[in-house]
Amino acid sequence: MKIREVILFESYFDDLQIAIRDRLAQVVGGDMDEIPTEVFRDLMGKDGFLLSTDELKQTLNDMDVVQSVDDEVITPKGKIPNDMAEPDAEEEPEVDVASMAGDQAMQDVKADLPT
Secondary structure (H helix, E strand, C coil), X not given: CCHHHHHHHHHHHHHHHHHHHHHXXXXXXXXXXXXXXXXXXXXXXXXXXXXXXXXXXHHHHHHCCEEEECCCEEEECCCXXXXXXXXXXXXXXXXXXHHHHHHHHHHHHHHHCCC
16 A cells, blocks of 8 residues: 555545544434434535444444444443433432531530540
8 A cells, every 4th residue: 555545545434433423422422322324424414424224333332432332222331221211210328428518517516425
């Protein structure tokens, strides 16, 4: 390969990675937890990157920006797939840490006082 070809090849993949990160940021920033693989391929095509499904999956896995990717759906990192999410999860009760610390400090002071 000539130096010019290597530079063009690397430049293409740099641009591809930037486009992928931009599109994934749109998904993560929106209300979607995952995006269909074909829809993502179409979006990449509109950005000028015509990729096969296998090429797209390989690139996403190499970039390490997705939690999972298959022929059907892409789940970006930081998102939990819908079938794993717990919409009815109970919230933990609020704890007044400052009050607890103050109570413990008073107990310690009283324990150190001579009786």
